[in-house]
Amino acid sequence: MLIQEEVIELLNSVKDPFLHRSLEELNAIQSVTIKEEKKHVSVKIGISKMNTGEQMQLQQEIVGILKRNGANTVGLRFEQLPEETIKKYQSEAEKAKEETLISGASNTQFVAVASGKGGVGKSTVTVNLAVSLMRLGKKVGIIDADIYGFSVPDMMGIEERPVVRGEKIIPVERFGVKVVSMGFFVEDNSPIIWRGPMLGKMLNSFFTEVEWGELDYLLLDLPPGTGDIAMDVHELLPSCKEVIVTTPHPTAAFVAARAGQMALKTDHEILGVVENMAYFESKKTGEKEYVFGKGGGKKLADVLKTKVLGQLSLQQPYEEEDEFAPSVYQEDHPNGKEYHKIAAKIIAKLEG
Numbered sequence: 001m002l003i004q005e006e007v008i009e010l011l012n013s014v015k016d017p018f019l020h021r022s023l024e025e026l027n028a029i030q031s032v033t034i035k036e037e038k039k040h041v042s043v044k045i046g047i048s049k050m051n052t053g054e055q056m057q058l059q060q061e062i063v064g065i066l067k068r069n070g071a072n073t074v075g076l077r078f079e080q081l082p083e084e085t086i087k088k089y090q091s092e093a094e095k096a097k098e099e100t101l102i103s104g105a106s107n108t109q110f111v112a113v114a115s116g117k118g119g120v121g122k123s124t125v126t127v128n129l130a131v132s133l134m135r136l137g138k139k140v141g142i143i144d145a146d147i148y149g150f151s152v153p154d155m156m157g158i159e160e161r162p163v164v165r166g167e168k169i170i171p172v173e174r175f176g177v178k179v180v181s182m183g184f185f186v187e188d189n190s191p192i193i194w195r196g197p198m199l200g201k202m203l204n205s206f207f208t209e210v211e212w213g214e215l216d217y218l219l220l221d222l223p224p225g226t227g228d229i230a231m232d233v234h235e236l237l238p239s240c241k242e243v244i245v246t247t248p249h250p251t252a253a254f255v256a257a258r259a260g261q262m263a264l265k266t267d268h269e270i271l272g273v274v275e276n277m278a279y280f281e282s283k284k285t286g287e288k289e290y291v292f293g294k295g296g297g298k299k300l301a302d303v304l305k306t307k308v309l310g311q312l313s314l315q316q317p318y319e320e321e322d323e324f325a326p327s328v329y330q331e332d333h334p335n336g337k338e339y340h341k342i343a344a345k346i347i348a349k350l351e352g
């Protein structure tokens, strides 16, 4: 039968569910008594938070350990740990949680940018939304998960590659936005044949192996369409919201609706529709020409029971010599202003 020292030894390495410290470190094993003839062990344990589901789990864990090691019955009492012990370890525990973005404890908002088909400007929208959120004071990251075309680094004018510190990848920072792209890890942009499980793995490592630091927003540039990646994202990030990009052509909107339906099916909240290449504005007359048709964004938003967040004109960013980024619109550019409004709407929706 177990003796007192053995019980302490067995329970020392068990961890407090909130402080993530061992009972030994927390000095949390407060008493152990053993009734030998009945093989009954009773222990009193200090815990940081009482009456929670985690306490129930801890209870099962401790009872299990003791029974596997010879106890017939276990009496377990919990008591609140002293305030000073909790305070001492709490901030450390909170910091550790923040470090893994998908732990559920981080305050990061995940926003996936999706489209029904390629070439409608999904990556352009991702990049400019990220930059606009940053201009509005947010800490922002981008995961370029568009495995069929890693365009985010080029669009932002990123030439360097991420460095590895310890076991973590440090994202490349450009315009104050942290970027990780599959393109960073592929030689010469050579095409890769992706299979379902690999996609999920890649996404997962972008969360767990990248040192994101504190982020308010993490934007995901997803491959076009409604494939496996959408399911993977749903599985990894059930709380992920979506922005759907379309061109104004009614057919394009119809195709984008499928991506939207996918979002609805996986219970992802749709923040709204962005209509890209909505019109061309003549420099001479200021008149708008709807070269790709009209109304696609509105039609799509109606189908998805959401709103059009904004409309971008068909126009390149101003050319600049020093900060070359082919697809990032300047703050005073008409499209830059429109992205600013879209970003503000998203903030209001998610934080307001």
Ligand SMILES: Nc1ncnc2c1ncn2[C@@H]1O[C@H](COP(=O)(O)OP(=O)(O)OP(=O)(O)O)[C@@H](O)[C@H]1O
Binding pocket: 115, 117, 118, 119, 120, 121, 122, 123, 124, 125, 146, 149, 151, 223, 224, 276, 277, 312, 313, 314, 315, 316, 327
């Ligand atoms: N509003 C716009 N005005 C002018 N050009 C644009 C606009 N939006 C996007 N483009 C250009 O259109 C092309 C396609 O855009 P982008 O790569 O963002 O689309 P995508 O939907 O992400 O495509 P893919 O799925 O193939 O990556 C790019 O060359 C981009 O610079």
